[in-house]
Amino acid sequence: MLSDIEKVERNLSNFQGMLKSQRRTVVAPAVVKEVLRERGMMEQVQVASDRRARRLAELRELYGEAVARVPGAVDEDLLTLDELGFLLLG
Numbered sequence: 001m002l003s004d005i006e007k008v009e010r011n012l013s014n015f016q017g018m019l020k021s022q023r024r025t026v027v028a029p030a031v032v033k034e035v036l037r038e039r040g041m042m043e044q045v046q047v048a049s050d051r052r053a054r055r056l057a058e059l060r061e062l063y064g065e066a067v068a069r070v071p072g073a074v075d076e077d078l079l080t081l082d083e084l085g086f087l088l089l090g
Contacts, residue, residue, distance in 0.1 A: 002090070004062075004063075004088055005063060005065060005090070006066075007087075007088050007090055008063045008066040008078070008081075008087060009066040009069055009087065010071060010089075010090065011081055011086055011087060011088075011089055011090070012066055012067060012070040012073045012077055012078070012081065013070050013073075015073075015077055015080070015081060015086070016070060016071070016072045016073055016077075019072070040078070051073050052079065055079060055082070056075060056076065057080070058081050059078040059079060059082060059087075060075050060078065063078055063087075
């Protein structure tokens with residue numbers, strides 16, 4: 001039976017395999033902030049961002065070791081897998 005850290009490591013590795021063919025587009029933070037301000041969404045986004053940061057800190061503490069073991073994995077991958085319900089799958 002796999003430990004939780006081993007499950008996370010395996011799931012991170014699988015996730016990295018899925019990302020290989022994906023391209024990440026970086027958008028300048030100033031552009032994003034301007035659009036959010038124009039739409040009156042800054043406060044809403046800040047609340048969600050704070051919640052996300054707290055959860056990411058929890059996941060780093062629990063499973064940061066798995067991220068370090070998987071080539072190409074980053075801390076944010078933990079959050080993505082957690083939100084999809086795949087973090088401890090299997």
